[in-house]
Structures are given as structure tokens and as C-alpha cells.
Amino acid sequence: KQEVTQIPAALSVPEGENLVLNCSFTDSAIYNLQWFRQDPGKGLTSLLLIQSSQREQTSGRLNASLDKSSGRSTLYIAASQPGDSATYLCAVGRSNQAGTALIFGKGTTLSVSS
Amino acid sequence: DTGVSQNPRHKITKRGQNVTFRCDPISEHNRLYWYRQTLGQGPEFLTYFQNEAQLEKSRLLSDRFSAERPKGSFSTLEIQRTEQGDSAMYLCASSFWGVPRTSGGVSYEQYFGPGTRLTVT
Numbered sequence A: 001k002q003e004v005t006q007i008p009a010a011l012s013v014p015e016g017e018n019l020v021l022n023c024s025f026t027d028s029a030i031y032n033l034q035w036f037r038q039d040p041g042k043g044l045t046s047l048l049l050i051q052s053s054q055r056e057q058t059s060g061r062l063n064a065s066l067d068k069s070s071g072r073s074t075l076y077i078a079a080s081q082p083g084d085s086a087t088y089l090c091a092v093g094r095s096n097q098a099g100t101a102l103i104f105g106k107g108t109t110l111s112v113s114s
Numbered sequence B: 001d002t003g004v005s006q007n008p009r010h011k012i013t014k015r016g017q018n019v020t021f022r023c024d025p026i027s028e029h030n031r032l033y034w035y036r037q038t039l040g041q042g043p044e045f046l047t048y049f050q051n052e053a054q055l056e057k058s059r060l061l062s063d064r065f066s067a068e069r070p071k072g073s074f075s076t077l078e079i080q081r082t083e084q085g086d087s088a089m090y091l092c093a094s095s096f097w098g099v100p101r102t103s104g105g106v107s108y109e110q111y112f113g114p115g116t117r118l119t120v121t
Helices: none
Strands: A004-007 A010-014 A019-025 A030-038 A044-051 A056-059 A062-067 A072-077 A086-094 A102-104 A108-113 B005-007 B010-013 B019-024 B031-037 B044-050 B053-057 B065-068 B075-079 B088-095 B116-120
Touching: A004 A086, A010 A019, A019 A030, A019 A086, A019 A108, A030 A062, A030 A072, A044 A056, A044 A062, A044 A072, A072 A086, A102 B044, B005 B088, B010 B019, B019 B088, B019 B116, B031 B075, B044 B065, B075 B088
Parallel strands: A010 A108, B010 B116
Antiparallel strands: A004 A019, A019 A072, A030 A044, A030 A086, A056 A062, A062 A072, A086 A102, A086 A108, B005 B019, B019 B075, B031 B044, B031 B088, B044 B053, B065 B075, B088 B116
């Protein structure tokens, strides 16, 4: 059974710091991995998607990497801003059933102070 | 706005009542998913449709829950005889599945709606 773990559960940093959020999964047979942002009481916003054949994806100040063999992904946020404060969720898609259920971690709650 | 929409955004109901939520996916997306999220947890998969066919149901989807997508467009999720444990955020997502009409691969990226917050008193 696939399990997704995100460390740390919470993180507080001052504005301007670069930071890394970690995601690990127990079964390396994944189709893709998505990183989402969730603001309090809101839905999920897709940030980056990495296919299983890819190593990384970049969007603006965000960079996500994937090491399928070790079951790990990282989300790197450069020059953090108070507006980055949110919960970041990692989710993996099953390899044998592309486009079906995503399995989520519990998220990392990020707080960026000005 | 061409994103995923959900209605209502908030629902407060008394235990034992029935509730129904609606999800309108992105128009060109043929797959639609329902997830449930409780406080401090990541979303958990409930069920998904391809067009009007319900292809998978999680064991979390008890017999009090039923989902439909009658014309392959919007979907409804009904909870009968609500219990306090049903209090959660219900999230809908959609994606495209199949051979793309234009060049480029198919990512099966899921796009989520704003959710319906259910409170059972």
C-alpha cells in the first residue's frame, strides 16, 4: 500500500530565505507526482507536476525534483515571501492506473514572516 | 472562469439529514474525482468517473454515500443519514484522460475546485 510522508509538518522562516520541503513515498512505482498549495479553508492549487520519467520541473521561484528510485521528492522555494504562507501537499499517482486516484501526504504548513 | 466549481461552498446540517453537493468540472475534462479532507490531513480519494461511468470507489465510500455523473458533465455527491464523522471538506477535481488532439503528452494533471465544507451538528 502506497504511503506518502511529508517532513517537516510545519516550518517557520523569515522572508527571503530559501527553503526545501520534503516528500517521501513507499512504492516507487508511480506515474506522476504533483505538488499542491492549500490556503486555509480553501481548495488545492496545482503548483508543479513531475512525470515519472522526469527529474525536475520549475515554475518561477519553485523547483520540484523527483528521485523515483529512492522514493523522494523535494520542493524548493527560492526567496520566500509572506504570500508563500500556506500548506504544501505532495501527491503521487499510481503507475499501473494512470489518471486515477492521487495519494496525498498530510502536508507541510509553511509560515513566512516579514 | 473555466476552473472547477463546487456548490454549495458551505453546508451545515443536523445529524440524520441528507445532503447533496454538486461539482462542475473543467469543460474538456472527461475524468472527475471526489476526495474528502479532514482537519490536519491530506485529501483521501473517494471515487472517480470517466464520462458517466463510475470506475472506482474507495472503501471510504460507505453505503450512505452515492455519487453520480449522469450526462458525463457535472457530478453530484449525496450523503444520506449524515453523521458527525462526515464533517469534512469535500473536494472535487477533474482531468483529461486519453489521446491528446494536439502534440505533447498527457499529464493527467488533476485540477481541484474550492471544496464544500460540511458541518454535521
